[in-house]
Amino acid sequence: MLSAEKVVANQIVVPGSGIYKLVLEGEVAATARPGQFVHLQVGLATDPLLRRPVSIAGIDRERGIVTLFYRVAGRGTALLAGVGEQETLSVIGPLGNGFTLPQAGELLLLAGGIGIFPLFSLMDAVDRSKVKVKVLWGAENRQLLEAAGRQRLVDLALDYEVSTIDGSMGQPGLITNLLESYLRKRSLESTQQRISTVACGPPVMLKAVTEICLREGLPVEVSLEERMACGVGACRGCVCTVRAAGGTLERRRVCKDGPVFKGREVVWDAEG
Amino acid sequence: MLSAEKVVANQIVVPGSGIYKLVLEGEVAATARPGQFVHLQVGLATDPLLRRPVSIAGIDRERGIVTLFYRVAGRGTALLAGVGEQETLSVIGPLGNGFTLPQAGELLLLAGGIGIFPLFSLMDAVDRSKVKVKVLWGAENRQLLEAAGRQRLVDLALDYEVSTIDGSMGQPGLITNLLESYLRKRSLESTQQRISTVACGPPVMLKAVTEICLREGLPVEVSLEERMACGVGACRGCVCTVRAAGGTLERRRVCKDGPVFKGREVVWDAEG
């Protein structure tokens, strides 16, 4: 759970993108599952103090390697970007519950921006001879799609569609449009396959796609993000709100009870 | 005064000694004088917060290079030891007043432990065709003498004597004994050369050698150390106490008014 992982690689993906690929060798890979995350120590001294949560994007159990992608967002990730190969990083993980791995039917992956990262590990893990995988991915613009790994989808020969807000690639507009048209098309084809949906991205996007999925009666799993301190369920800093069986509101810890939740349970914008 | 200096070298001198040689290329060398120091930023974030003062041990004005020696004492110097070649360090300096450079007579250098470091630059700077240089150096043991640069004295063909507390090299005991016997010997030889003395080392040693020098009527300059915040005279955190002309006590800033003071002025163990 706590290990010093060796930094095998830590490079910017596309110059200027601010998105880095970090490859770690150590104990995490042995037990990691898609949808889980690691909690990384980014500084040598007490500032910045807290660890940073980053999703596991790739798992190579045999070589004992996990791959992460991160975007430089603030001080912590900026320091992380300066870590050199062969150095070690203090890592807690794998943490969290992870995605449900479907065994049949269709798996619809919905990604908003860099929300694609945790989905990479799911694409790898799912048995595509039994499960049809479809990816819908919305982003700001083409640059982000390329930097965040569109080529990976091509390499995997995945069925995917993209949308960009500025129209620089794929369908112009939001992922919700992409989703609506896909579902419309699909219902016309009146396929009988059971479909399960997994979504990851910013909260507004998750809320919107969850509403669409629920309306259509599709089960949806969402991967949430929240500021974290402990990462292991001890501080209750990272909660989301769910409506429990009896209808009462409950708090769940994103780090321990999540980060993956059933979309129908999540109460978005909960106050109080 | 504030510059980003390039780290040309940053290596341990003797494995296990904890003493490092740091070579910086940049603006400091152009105006540095023996006895001055630099104020180094050792961290990337706000912890450790303060800069660390380190004496200038070598000045190569032509190549724009200064050499420092530092011992890993705590968190700040430990971080400094991890800085790689070709990286840059934020440096304030050169700071402080520096030693008086004698033009004739004899220069007696008194070093306690790593107090030898600032004296290196003085050895380099003094014109040895006009000034006779003699070094007396006391330390804990042989290892420290070797790690702190005894070979340098040999290479410079300097007249030196050492003492060690554990007797592992030179005269066993304290530098005060070394000094007393040297002065005795010298008075027997009844040399007529004007002698000036410069001392650097821990406070107890400085106090003891100053008392001996004053008793013998020898002028002595001492290089003091004190915890520093600003390094430029603005905070008054680093003071020492001197007895001014009229006999009244005054505080002087080690960073700005020093670090070199006339031994006869300094009030040791001043309270209040």
Place this chain on the structure above:
Amino acid sequence: MQKVDLSTQLAGLKLKNPVLTSSGTYGFGEEYGAFYDPGFLGGITVKGITPKARLGNPVPRLAETPSGMLNAVGLENPGLEVFLNAYLPRLEALKTAVIVNISGFSLDDYALMAEAMPEESCIAALEVNISCPNIKDGGMAFGTDPRSAEEVLRVTRKHTKLPLIAKLSPNVTDITALAKAVANGGADIISLINTLLGMRIDITSQKPILANTMGGLSGPAVLPVALRMVYQVYAAVKLPIIGMGGISSWQDAVEFMLAGASAVSVGTANFVNPLAPLEIIEGLEEYCRQHGYAAVREIVGLAHR
């Protein structure tokens, strides 16, 4: 090599070693079980319990600060009943002293909870939290006025025979006045400090980062303030002290014990280094060995010489 006696006794609270974990940072004792057996600890302190369950504050509940963090969890907890029925049995299994942190909004709340805590169980002491900055009424208000603080302790004292730890707030002009008040009220032990009230603002949204606007500052940043207060309280009151606030290393722990703490408690440091409490136990032992102390309690208060 000589064995150092790490055991400590603070009034009626016996500990196998002087290292505890702090309320709100250690869940209900199970979360760090994946890293080590909590039985190695001197004891653990559970999250603040209130009579009724609380959802706590909305998110964001956390913000980072230089060498510190703010939290505004707002005393989210399962409530007294669920604690007794669901959590306490699991705590029994941990084989370590359990300190239950109780927080109230009225004197009756404290009385009710003190009364309800079994005197024969793994519960080794009650920590009376009169210092939580993250709830609107009660909480810190009790802890910043000496008369109310005394009253809370007096009332709680009447309803339990368990050792009572009064947890003080650092957000006061004179910590010794509060310490004297809780001593008068019947506290057996004093723990300090709770968090310092602080805030951060998001310069993009131009709003406070925390949904609750303000929160409690903890972590290494507060260490010098906490240490000063332990030092002051040790000189002012005869009660044993549990020192906390920014302790992340054994060196920090030694500072607190020299200042007058008979035991130390590790909070925020758990988040950064889950093994911190164990490293601190080992470091304290080694410090004593190297300095020739047969028992760790010998170093308590030495900085006052």
Place this chain on the structure above:
Amino acid sequence: MQKVDLSTQLAGLKLKNPVLTSSGTYGFGEEYGAFYDPGFLGGITVKGITPKARLGNPVPRLAETPSGMLNAVGLENPGLEVFLNAYLPRLEALKTAVIVNISGFSLDDYALMAEAMPEESCIAALEVNISCPNIKDGGMAFGTDPRSAEEVLRVTRKHTKLPLIAKLSPNVTDITALAKAVANGGADIISLINTLLGMRIDITSQKPILANTMGGLSGPAVLPVALRMVYQVYAAVKLPIIGMGGISSWQDAVEFMLAGASAVSVGTANFVNPLAPLEIIEGLEEYCRQHGYAAVREIVGLAHR
């Protein structure tokens, strides 16, 4: 590109920009002259002056803490007379607003110094320091009791027409009570915070690091506490505020202004990055430009919306 108006007016104190340097961290305005022309600053605040010269405390006067530092300089200063005769003429040359920080041990001390400060000179305001933690009598005692604080301001007010800045101590239970008191006493402006009382212990010598035992904590570590107090005082009192405590970057300065500070003051950060005040001025200007504010004063207090 549109020019942003950086000028600010706090009651009678007019500043060309809202960035000052703090008392005790900027000497008498000359020490940082090697790095830049102090004329670029909104103003500088000189070291606390007392009626008589003071040697201050013995060394060690400094200790480092996580993201912070402790100082116990103890108001070393040349005294009123030498200040007026030797230092003031040199300050005139700096072409920046000079704020003189005055510290006393009695009401008479404050009266004497207020009376002695020329009303026609580079002195733009007096900062009444009722919050120094590093001296045995007076100092902080004035600043932790609202009635004494009000009295100090009332007396000082009678002896000068210069704008009066009351500098508050953070070592209090309720900062707004102090703010209201100094407002009643006649303060024109409030500055906060002074340092938090803290200490460190050397675990080798087992003694406090500072010769004075305790000292004042400053630097980034205290930022969340300072920001919270600025936010609270802004909501409680109508007087303009000079915010300080851990400001090291323009982002920090924006947080303070959003919280309610009309100007900010840079202290400890000077020691780490001598250019910090200039970088903050530039950053504030850029922030306003990017967010479409024509004047920096427009952002003051926006976090209260």
